[in-house]
Amino acid sequence: MIARNVSLRDYFIRINFYDLLPLAIEIATDLGYGQDEMIEAVCKTYDKFLRYPPSRNRTAWFKTVLWKKLLEARSDILAFRAMAR
Numbered sequence: 001m002i003a004r005n006v007s008l009r010d011y012f013i014r015i016n017f018y019d020l021l022p023l024a025i026e027i028a029t030d031l032g033y034g035q036d037e038m039i040e041a042v043c044k045t046y047d048k049f050l051r052y053p054p055s056r057n058r059t060a061w062f063k064t065v066l067w068k069k070l071l072e073a074r075s076d077i078l079a080f081r082a083m084a085r
Contacts, residue, residue: 008035008042015046020062027063033070040073041066
């Protein structure tokens with residue numbers, strides 16, 4: 001069953017990146033991304049974390065990966081919306 005009222009904060013808590021939520025919001029706001037794109041990006045970031053965890057600086061790793069995944073998230077969402085039409 002999929003929860004309908006899951007917030008961005010809930011996603012960060014579930015994937016153990018809650019301490020980096022303020023950084024993620026700052027990055028996304030500076031780049032003009034919305035909450036849907038942020039949720040998609042943090043899920044993609046977590047997937048990458050499972051495969052290639054950071055070996056030194058978790059915050060720097062997160063910042064770099066999230067920025068790249070925000071770009072991917074926007075393109076995925078736009079492609080999905082175009083196909084839905």
